[in-house]
Amino acid sequence: MPDTQPSCPLTQQETIDLYFMEHRAKLLDIAAFLDRVDRSNPDNSKGADDFRMKAFRAAVAHLTDNAPDRARRIQEIFSDPTTDPIPAAPMKGALGAWDPATGQQGGKP
Amino acid sequence: MKYIDPHIHMVSRTTDDYQRMALAGCIAVTEPAFWAGFDRSSPQGFFDYFTLLTDSEPKRAAQFGIDHYCWICINPKESEDPGFAREVIALIPEFLKKPTVLGVGEIGLNKNSRNELTILEEQIALAAAHDQLILVHTPHLEDKLKGTKLIIDAIKRNGDIDPGRVLIDHVEEHTVKHVLDHGFWAGMTLYPDTKCTPQRAADIIETYGAERLWINSAGDWGVSDPLAVPKCRLEMKRRGHGEDIIKKISFDNPRTFLGQSQRFTVDA
Ligand SMILES: [Zn+2]
Numbered sequence: 001m002p003d004t005q006p007s008c009p010l011t012q013q014e015t016i017d018l019y020f021m022e023h024r025a026k027l028l029d030i031a032a033f034l035d036r037v038d039r040s041n042p043d044n045s046k047g048a049d050d051f052r053m054k055a056f057r058a059a060v061a062h063l064t065d066n067a068p069d070r071a072r073r074i075q076e077i078f079s080d081p082t083t084d085p086i087p088a089a090p091m092k093g094a095l096g097a098w099d100p101a102t103g104q105q106g107g108k109p
Numbered sequence: 110m111k112y113i114d115p116h117i118h119m120v121s122r123t124t125d126d127y128q129r130m131a132l133a134g135c136i137a138v139t140e141p142a143f144w145a146g147f148d149r150s151s152p153q154g155f156f157d158y159f160t161l162l163t164d165s166e167p168k169r170a171a172q173f174g175i176d177h178y179c180w181i182c183i184n185p186k187e188s189e190d191p192g193f194a195r196e197v198i199a200l201i202p203e204f205l206k207k208p209t210v211l212g213v214g215e216i217g218l219n220k221n222s223r224n225e226l227t228i229l230e231e232q233i234a235l236a237a238a239h240d241q242l243i244l245v246h247t248p249h250l251e252d253k254l255k256g257t258k259l260i261i262d263a264i265k266r267n268g269d270i271d272p273g274r275v276l277i278d279h280v281e282e283h284t285v286k287h288v289l290d291h292g293f294w295a296g297m298t299l300y301p302d303t304k305c306t307p308q309r310a311a312d313i314i315e316t317y318g319a320e321r322l323w324i325n326s327a328g329d330w331g332v333s334d335p336l337a338v339p340k341c342r343l344e345m346k347r348r349g350h351g352e353d354i355i356k357k358i359s360f361d362n363p364r365t366f367l368g369q370s371q372r373f374t375v376d377a
Contacts, residue, residue, distance in 0.1 A: 007315035009349035018347070019308075071309065075283035079254040080221070089189050089220035092144075094250035 030060070055097040110356060113137045113375065114338050115363040116215075116244070116278055116296060116325035119166055119177070120145065120158075126328070126335045131173035133339040137375045139178040139367060140166060141215035141244050144186040146330040152196040155183065159200065163207040176375060178367070180214030180244045181205060188219075188228035198231060205239055211370045212236065214244025215278065218256040221248060230263050237269040242370055245277040247284065249304065257284040261291050276366055278325070281305050285317050294366050298327040299337035307341035311348060319354050323363045 008015060037053065059074040067073075080098040111134045119127070119140050130138075140162060149155055162179040170177035181204045183197040204210060213236040218225045236243045243264075248256035260277065264270050277288045278296035281304070288295040297310045305313075310324055326337035334340065338359055345355050367373040 008312075069282075071312070072282040075281060076254065078251050079283065080251050082255060083258070085221050085223045085226045085259065087223060089222040089225065092186050092219065094220075094248065094252050096250050098251040 051099040051101065052095065052097040110134055110342070110352070110360075111136045112338050112342065112359040113139075113363040113367075114326050114328075114335070115139045115276075115323055115367065116141060116298065116327050117335060118143060118145075118327070118329035119170065120161055121330035122328055122335055124169060124172075127170055127173045127175060130335055131175055133336055135175055135338070137176040137178070138170065139180065139211060139244075139363075141180040141246070142182050143184045143215055143246070143329070148187055152193070152200060155197045156200055159204045163204060163209060167209050178209045178211050178373060180212050181210055182213050182216045182232055183228065184215065185217050185219040185225045185229065185246060185248075188225050189222060191224050191227055194224075194228045195231070198228075198235065201232075201235060202239065205241060208372060211367060211373055212242030212244060213239075214242075215246035216243065217246035217260055218248050219246075219252070221252055221256045221259055226259060226263065229260065230267070233264055233267045233270065237267055242367075243270065243275040245275060247277060247279045249279065253279070253281065254283050257287055261287060261293070264293075265291070274369055276323070279304070279327070280313075282309070282313060282316075285313055285322075289317065289321060294321045294323070294362075297322065297324050299324060299334070299341055300327065300332075301334050301337075302332055307337065307344040310341050311344045311350075314345070314354070314358060319357050319362070321362070321366075322358060323366065324358055 010018065055078050059077045062070050062073050062077070078097045114130065114135055115138070117138050117140060119138060142159065142162060145158065149158070159181055162181070166179070167177040181201050183194050188194045201213070205213075213232055216229055216232045218229060233243070245260055247253055247260060257277065257280070264272070264275060272292035273294070276294040276296055279298045280288050280295040285295050297305050297313060299305055299307050299310055314322065324338055324341050326333060326335050328335040328337070342355050342359050364375055364377065
């Protein structure tokens, strides 16, 4: 087991009993989403190369590495690693993952 | 058990929401000035918004026994035009004198642009000059980590700001430690879909402790839940956490931070 400090008052058995069904369903959602992407009409060749999907697949790999802080590490995969302010805001919203192709304007990754 | 929702945009919520929050134990809210889902076309639009926050909304809340406080600023989503932003900033000092205004907020960054950062720095200076508490908005999703670091640097650069008088909001797993390690208060925003869930907020409390940390709903015009704070309390209770830590995160901590303003008069 990873040597993280136990801080949840529940036993591991209680945690599994309480949350397993909910997260089993969420795992199937992820699997079905990846299937859906594969099944969709490949109208442009980007598909698997979409920067969000690349980050998504890298994130999924962290789920099974049995190391602690999975949530933090996955957050970091999706994050802009640059350090300088960008010249101008291109929009108000966010895309959920950093795009290395257009994201270099911040510089210094 | 009573609670405080220290970050909620009630101007976007119905009067029924006030009633449901009161039934769930809410006795006070604080409402930061933010983007309202559209860009205001003139500084006068902000004047009207600030009047709504300081005059109308406290009356609507009072019908349900909820104390309504607010924060005044120009938000980062409408800060890309510095000339326009400065016209709005000129309106702020007059509103800081109002009896329910707790400080400057929610200032911060949205896309981490140069102009957003300039306007953030000017409002940090304004807060320092008027000895105000600060409530900070951090960007969402891929922009959050970088933005949080830029914001921390900007506050530190000012030199006149006590980090104990600043709350940096919307922290998640990858930013909470940066904020707490620099001596700031941290807020977790509970959003049904795209941001932190009540379960993950409870996880963060278990991982990083409950010192200088609060939870809020940030309920607004988008998909959001004005009952997110009591739902997180229920999540903690379900895991076997004691009343003391649940009360600390949802009542004592916001009361301690906000109580640094003499205007915040919620009894223990
Ligand atoms: Zn907000």
